Amino acid sequence: MYKIGVIGDQDSILGFKAIGMSVFPAEGSEQAGAILEQLAREDYAVVYITEQIAKDLADVIDRYKDRLMPAIILIPSNQGSLGIGMRNVQKSVERAIGADILFRDA
Amino acid sequence: MDNILNVNPTRMEMTKLKKRLAVARRGHKLLKDKRDELMKIFLDVVRRNKELREQVEELLTKAHQSFLVARAVMSVPVVEEALMFPKQTVELSVETANLMSVTVPRFSYATAVAQTDDADSALGWDIFPYGFATTSGDLDASMQILASALPLMLELAESEKTAQLLAEEIEKTRRRVNALEHVLIPQLTETIHYITMKLEENERGNITRLMKVKDMMLEQTYRYRERM
Numbered sequence: 001m002y003k004i005g006v007i008g009d010q011d012s013i014l015g016f017k018a019i020g021m022s023v024f025p026a027e028g029s030e031q032a033g034a035i036l037e038q039l040a041r042e043d044y045a046v047v048y049i050t051e052q053i054a055k056d057l058a059d060v061i062d063r064y065k066d067r068l069m070p071a072i073i074l075i076p077s078n079q080g081s082l083g084i085g086m087r088n089v090q091k092s093v094e095r096a097i098g099a100d101i102l103f104r105d106a
Numbered sequence: 107m108d109n110i111l112n113v114n115p116t117r118m119e120m121t122k123l124k125k126r127l128a129v130a131r132r133g134h135k136l137l138k139d140k141r142d143e144l145m146k147i148f149l150d151v152v153r154r155n156k157e158l159r160e161q162v163e164e165l166l167t168k169a170h171q172s173f174l175v176a177r178a179v180m181s182v183p184v185v186e187e188a189l190m191f192p193k194q195t196v197e198l199s200v201e202t203a204n205l206m207s208v209t210v211p212r213f214s215y216a217t218a219v220a221q222t223d224d225a226d227s228a229l230g231w232d233i234f235p236y237g238f239a240t241t242s243g244d245l246d247a248s249m250q251i252l253a254s255a256l257p258l259m260l261e262l263a264e265s266e267k268t269a270q271l272l273a274e275e276i277e278k279t280r281r282r283v284n285a286l287e288h289v290l291i292p293q294l295t296e297t298i299h300y301i302t303m304k305l306e307e308n309e310r311g312n313i314t315r316l317m318k319v320k321d322m323m324l325e326q327t328y329r330y331r332e333r334m
Contacts, residue, residue, distance in 0.1 A: 002198045004260075015173050015252050018189050018234070020196035020217060045200045045213065046263040066274050068211055069200065071267035073259070078170040081163050089155055089269065096148050096273035098280075 005039045005070075007032050008050030012077040016048070029056035036060055036072070044070045050077035051084045111297045115304035123301070127294040134286040141279045144206050148272040155269045158262040165255040172248035179242040188236035188245065194219050196256070208275045210268040213260050 006016045010025040017023040024039070026032035032053045037060065039047050047070045054061060054074050061072050074085035094100050113119045177185055194217050201212045234249055325331065 002200050004196055004198055011173075011177065012170065014185065014189055015169060015248055018192050018194065018249050019252050019256050020192055020194040045198055045211065046260065048259070048263075065270050068202070068209060068267075068271070071211065071263045073263045073266055075259075076163050076166050076170070078174055080167060080170075085159055085163065086156075089152065089159060089266065092269050092273040093152055096152075096276040097145065 002043050002045035002069075005044045005047045006049075006075075007035055007039075007047060008053055008075075008077055012050050012052070012079075021048075026053060029053060033057055033060045040064060040070050046071045046073065048073050048075045050075055051082040052077040052079060055082065055084055109293055109296045110300050111293055113297060113301075115301045117305065120298060120301045120305075123294055123298050127291065127298065130286055130290050130294060134283060134291065137279055137283045137286065140206060141276060141283055144208070144272060144276045144279060147205055148269065148276060151265055151272060152269045155262070155265040158258060158265055162255060162258050162262050165251055165258065169248045169251040169255065172244045172251065176242040176245035176248060179244065184241070185245070188241050193234070194253075198260070205268070205272065206275075208271055210271055211264060213264050215257075215260055217256075 004021040005024060006013045006021050007024045007026050009027070013023050013025065022044075024035045026035055032049070036047060036049070036057070049057070049061070049072060051074050064070060064072050074088065076082070076085070090100060111123075113123070180188075197216045197218060199214050199216075201214070202209050203212050204210075234246060236245075
């Protein structure tokens with residue numbers, strides 16, 4: 001059985017604990033990076049990270065991009081969405097197709 | 107000329123190169139088909155990915171809003187205490203699917219609730235790990251939104267990962283197609299052309315030589331020049 005992890009600031013992620021995810025509060029990006037690497041070694045299939053934390057952690061996250069697991073998914077923190085998650089979707093479109101055809105009109 | 111492989115211009119080499127060219131052409135066609143099909147699948151996946159992301163972000167923003175209100179009304183230790191022992195656990199199982207030889211994850215999950223009581227589950231209150239006496243109603247709202255977001259979040263994880271993996275595979279395939287199309291195939295055709303030309307040139311040289319030799323032999327036997 002695999003687990004679901006959430007990394008972010010305490011306030012943003014506390015709620016996820018109640019729906020059965022494992023919650024890992026992190027202060028800075030260094031701590032978050034260490035936690036993320038730890039989770040990737042363990043049985044975590046999905047790790048949600050708040051955009052606030054993830055924005056300084058792009059290199060670590062990119063390392064897991066081409067692996068089957070864990071799936072690292074950005075979620076908005078309680079300070080609202082920064083649009084990084086959406087931009088990543090856009091980036092993978094550009095990577096695959098060479099041009100941005102999905103967000104052109106947005 | 108610089109596009110030519112460094113080989114001896116012999117018939118043997120040419121036959122070999124022609125075989126390689128045939129293989130390269132076939133590989134190119136297959137890879138191109140693969141790329142087109144991957145692209146088709148990718149577009150579907152990524153569209154779904156975008157939709158899901160919009161939905162999840164909206165839901166989570168709402169959940170955060172309610173949570174913030176709850177947090178403002180209740181003191182920090184009370185919130186933490188309320189959420190300390192979750193009632194619901196999520197069992198996630200991962201299977202893999204094969205999309206055009208790209209291995210992608212498929213998540214399925216089951217939620218289990220510890221020590222449920224019938225009145226709670228009838229009202230859909232299974233998820234609340236706390237009593238309602240000391241907590242704010244906004245916390246309940248937040249929990250409810252989060253619980254409803256869970257399936258979407260998992261689907262998002264699945265489709266986003268799939269999109270990333272497909273994007274990588276498409277990029278790789280496209281590189282291969284381009285390498286074959288713009289480097290290997292022209293190189294092979296040009297080398298084959300070069301060898302053909304070289305062989306024809308040799309052939310012509312040979313014919314001229316033979317004609318010359320024939321002339322010389324006739325000259326020797328009949329001594330045309332002396333008779334004139």
